[in-house]
Amino acid sequence: MPTDIELPGPIVVVGPPGAGKTTVGQALAAHLGMEFRDTDADIVATAGKPISDIFVDDGEEHFRALEREAVAVAVAEHQGVVALGGGAVLSEATRALLANVTVVYLDVDLSEAVKRVELDRGRPLLAVNPRATLRGLLEQRRPLYREVATLEVDTTGREVADLVAQISAAVARRRVDVGGEQPYPVIIGPGGSSDIIEYLGQATRVAIVYTASVSERAELVARAVNSRVAPVMLEVPDAEDGKTIAIAQQCWEALGTEGFTRSDLIIGVGGGAVTDLAGFVAASWLRGVAVVHVPTSLLGMVDAAVGGKTGVNTSAGKNLVGAFHPPRAVLCDTDSLLTLPTPDLAAGLAEVVKAGFISDPRILDLIEADPKAALDPGNAVMAELIERAIAVKARVVEADLREGGLRAILNYGHTFAHAIEKVENYRWRHGDAVAVGMVYAAHLGALTGRADLVERTTSVLSALGLPVSYQGGRWDDLSEAMRIDKKALGSTLRFVLLEDLAAPVIVADVSAEHRAAAYERVSE
Ligand SMILES: NC(=O)c1ccc[n+]([C@@H]2O[C@H](COP(=O)([O-])OP(=O)(O)OC[C@H]3O[C@@H](n4cnc5c(N)ncnc54)[C@H](O)[C@@H]3O)[C@@H](O)[C@H]2O)c1
Numbered sequence: 001m002p003t004d005i006e007l008p009g010p011i012v013v014v015g016p017p018g019a020g021k022t023t024v025g026q027a028l029a030a031h032l033g034m035e036f037r038d039t040d041a042d043i044v045a046t047a048g049k050p051i052s053d054i055f056v057d058d059g060e061e062h063f064r065a066l067e068r069e070a071v072a073v074a075v076a077e078h079q080g081v082v083a084l085g086g087g088a089v090l091s092e093a094t095r096a097l098l099a100n101v102t103v104v105y106l107d108v109d110l111s112e113a114v115k116r117v118e119l120d121r122g123r124p125l126l127a128v129n130p131r132a133t134l135r136g137l138l139e140q141r142r143p144l145y146r147e148v149a150t151l152e153v154d155t156t157g158r159e160v161a162d163l164v165a166q167i168s169a170a171v172a173r174r175r176v177d178v179g180g181e182q183p184y185p186v187i188i189g190p191g192g193s194s195d196i197i198e199y200l201g202q203a204t205r206v207a208i209v210y211t212a213s214v215s216e217r218a219e220l221v222a223r224a225v226n227s228r229v230a231p232v233m234l235e236v237p238d239a240e241d242g243k244t245i246a247i248a249q250q251c252w253e254a255l256g257t258e259g260f261t262r263s264d265l266i267i268g269v270g271g272g273a274v275t276d277l278a279g280f281v282a283a284s285w286l287r288g289v290a291v292v293h294v295p296t297s298l299l300g301m302v303d304a305a306v307g308g309k310t311g312v313n314t315s316a317g318k319n320l321v322g323a324f325h326p327p328r329a330v331l332c333d334t335d336s337l338l339t340l341p342t343p344d345l346a347a348g349l350a351e352v353v354k355a356g357f358i359s360d361p362r363i364l365d366l367i368e369a370d371p372k373a374a375l376d377p378g379n380a381v382m383a384e385l386i387e388r389a390i391a392v393k394a395r396v397v398e399a400d401l402r403e404g405g406l407r408a409i410l411n412y413g414h415t416f417a418h419a420i421e422k423v424e425n426y427r428w429r430h431g432d433a434v435a436v437g438m439v440y441a442a443h444l445g446a447l448t449g450r451a452d453l454v455e456r457t458t459s460v461l462s463a464l465g466l467p468v469s470y471q472g473g474r475w476d477d478l479s480e481a482m483r484i485d486k487k488a489l490g491s492t493l494r495f496v497l498l499e500d501l502a503a504p505v506i507v508a509d510v511s512a513e514h515r516a517a518a519y520e521r522v523s524e
């Protein structure tokens, strides 16, 4: 995948002897393409003798002072992975050096720690009776490791590769570049929203559009912005209630009052509804000011905030008023996902599944292998899914921003989904509607002689707890709602169907009989 890894500074690895700081630290550094550094090795180089000799000749206190100095230098200079000696956290001054650093605490249970250190007898504090000594060390130091840790990982009985995948997903930021006429980065990873300061440009005024549900996230962004400009906070109604022309109008009024000019900036902090609205306000104010999206929902990260489609709903249908307006950057702070309710995580995964069917079947394999992991924001599987889905969208929108052709494939399942949303007065989650819409499209595909992906579609969506059917007896309303679809040409409806997995086509000749028959099959 065409992605880079960005680190928010060095990653420091701490933990007791036998936890695997060197082995895991080196493997993590290799995986991230970074350098590995070990403060014990730095101390040996500075002192010109082995650590055991420093303990014997100069005493532990002297060693801790050398260690403090080595940690201070490493944290200030190094951008890779730094492993500290097991006792480094004993010094309060050393712990203070770790206050604003990403620290991974590797833990291990006593028996496995004993086994591991018995293979490595060169440790001064473990020369005699390692089991009792280790037990004492673990009891004394565990609270101190926890005090400095950003992430705690139990290494007992686990493979190094598995640990590396978990840690890198949890601490490293990834980047997907969206190319095309107006390129921009999508940054993915924990804590990413604080990067906002890099994307303020020349702005002397900044407006943050957000909903009450994510006020803490908006506050974090506001604090970061505030070091340059005091932002105007524009709280809007939640979800689709905020995606209206009336709310856009209120935002325009606020921008007018604040005297927003073309060099100023709008930031959307929230789910897809907020980023669609904020993007539309930015696209229309003075015919276009910059917008940075900080999506807080999974669906916002993998789809809505990326690609430059912005808009609001009207009484005639979903997203019928809008503009193509690419953002300056998209900051996917995956810490946000920790507060997102599971049904909203699942709804976001519906768009990820879509990316799997239209372009990247590895997504489907990953979800089918472990649907629970796919729904777990702390799991490396979810991190990989986010990145893969964004990469699919990036490759499509950079080739066809204004949906002249290819981009329509991103609408797979959406003709029926948007009809459900309209008929349900926008009270259905978008992702839930897309799930049912994909089952409908799979039936249409099978009915029209293409690949039969109905079983795979329903099973992968059901595994995520997503709906796969819709109530019967609503065909007239639904087919009326489907008439106003942005893919339609004149009175001809066009559907995205799959010739096969990852082989989408845009089809204009789906008969009324097939459309109605697919509804019968998807209805409960
Ligand atoms: N522009 C595009 O390309 C594009 C693509 C896909 C979807 N969309 C649009 O995106 C919208 C759907 O996005 P969505 O699923 O994010 O819905 P949403 O914006 O309505 O958010 C869903 C719910 O989650 C809450 N929420 C968001 N982040 C949270 C967090 N971190 N913690 C707790 N609660 C949180 C919201 O307040 C809301 O109640 C639809 O309007 C859809 O049309 C646009």
Ligand SMILES: O=C(O)C(=O)C[C@@H](O)[C@H](O)[C@H](O)COP(=O)(O)O
Residues within 6 Å of the ligand: 303, 307, 309, 318, 319, 351, 407, 408, 410, 411, 414, 486
């Ligand atoms: O980005 C696109 O293009 C998409 O179609 C992505 C869809 O997942 C998304 O729901 C989008 O908002 C639908 O666009 P619309 O043009 O059908 O309103």
